[in-house]
Structures are given as structure tokens and as C-alpha cells.
Amino acid sequence: MGDRKDVRPGVGAPAAEPGRVAYDHHWARDLHSSIRCSAAFLALLFAIDWGTGDLTWWRSALWLTLALLLFLVLCPPRVCAGEGWMASRALLRSRRVRTDLLVSVRTLDGVAQLLVLRDAVGGRVEIDPRVLVNNPDLWYRLDEDARKSAASGCLRSGTDTLRHFSERLERETALTVFRISGLDS
Structure with a gap:
């Protein structure tokens, strides 16, 4: 087989080494912060409803939806x-x-x-x-x-x-x- 150089198709020139990809190193921390904020918001809403005796399944579903929407707003792009x-x-x-x-x-x-x-x-x-x-x-x-x-x-x-x-x-x-x-x- 011998040594073969990596060649771009149709050009005949050696392909460039793929460059290093740079990432946002703080993304995971920001994602965890958005999860914690949403979970704290949900816990607060549940605690208030539970303390007043108004916690029902449909209110729980509403609070869960609000916490999910908060997460979607706060979730950082990668x-x-x-x-x-x-x-x-x-x-x-x-x-x-x-x-x-x-x-x-x-x-x-x-x-x-x-x-x-x-x-x-x-x-x-x-x-x-x-x-x-x-x-x-x-x-x-x-x-x-x-x-x-x-x-x-x-x-x-x-x-x-x-x-x-x-x-x-x-x-x-x-x-x-x-x-x-x-x-x-």
C-alpha cells in the first residue's frame, strides 16, 4: 500500500489539518445555574401551595410548566x-x-x-x-x-x-x- 498523503478530492493538494475547536468553558456551570434556579422556583411554588393547603394536581402541573419555561429562558446556548x-x-x-x-x-x-x-x-x-x-x-x-x-x-x-x-x-x-x-x- 505504501505511504499515502491525505489529499482533498478533485484538487490534488494536501488537506489541511483540522483546526482545534474552541468551546465555551463556562457553559456547563451556566446550565447548572439555570437548572438550580428553575428547581428553586418550583420548590418555592410547591412550598407556598403546600403551606396554604392549596396544592392540587392541576396547580402542580401549572407550577411545573412555569418552572420548565423559566429553564427554557435561562438555558444558555452552547x-x-x-x-x-x-x-x-x-x-x-x-x-x-x-x-x-x-x-x-x-x-x-x-x-x-x-x-x-x-x-x-x-x-x-x-x-x-x-x-x-x-x-x-x-x-x-x-x-x-x-x-x-x-x-x-x-x-x-x-x-x-x-x-x-x-x-x-x-x-x-x-x-x-x-x-x-x-x-x-
Whole structure:
């Protein structure tokens, strides 16, 4: 058989090694927090009804439904990124964007600030910026691919947003370093 190099079909060039995938390292902790909040809410509702003597099967079903809805609202999406892509997977949907083909990056301000990424093939992902702040490897993947998009002329709007976000990330990283070292007086 001999040595065979991995070759992309139809191209004849060696295939690139798949890049390392970066994950949100705080996702499991956030998921457990949402479960605990929903369970505490359910326990509180049951305790109030039990204490007043109003606990019935239909009220129990209502409280269980409310606790489930609270969990659905609080459940964090799982964010991961690899070379050229970023994905956000929630309980009911999964979205993916090609970060090497970004067309726009913008922030949505509301109850919670979101970073909205759109690519040239119609993909759209909304990410909480704190996920990128708490996971520098996710930010690195996004920043590297956004630079490629900007260099190729694909990224038409959002370079200022990315620059501001990069400055914010560097500022928060420096403050964390100062806090850890005891120089933040």
C-alpha cells in the first residue's frame, strides 16, 4: 500500500489539518445555574401551595410548566468555534456562521447586549459578548477569521464594532491581571 498523503478530492493538494475547536468553558456551570434556579422556583411554588393547603394536581402541573419555561429562558446556548466557523446551539435551534466569510458584525442593545454575526451564505449567529470575554480562545478564532474576511473585502460593516470589542477585551484582561496581582488599589 505504501505511504499515502491525505489529499482533498478533485484538487490534488494536501488537506489541511483540522483546526482545534474552541468551546465555551463556562457553559456547563451556566446550565447548572439555570437548572438550580428553575428547581428553586418550583420548590418555592410547591412550598407556598403546600403551606396554604392549596396544592392540587392541576396547580402542580401549572407550577411545573412555569418552572420548565423559566429553564427554557435561562438555558444558555452552547457556543463553539473552529477555523472558519462559529456555532451557537440552544435547546430548540442551532445556528452556524462562516467567520471567514463574514459580511457584517453589529451589536444589539436591549435587555442583554448581543453580538450579531452574518456571513455571505446567509448564516446568522447571535452571541452574548461575555462568552467571548470569558473564553479568549473563542475570541481568537473569531478575530483571526474576521481579519481574513476584512482582508478579502467580504466584511463590509462591523470593523469598528470588532475593534471596540477588542479594546474592551484587552481592557478587561488587563484589569483581571491587575486584580490577581494585587495592583488594583
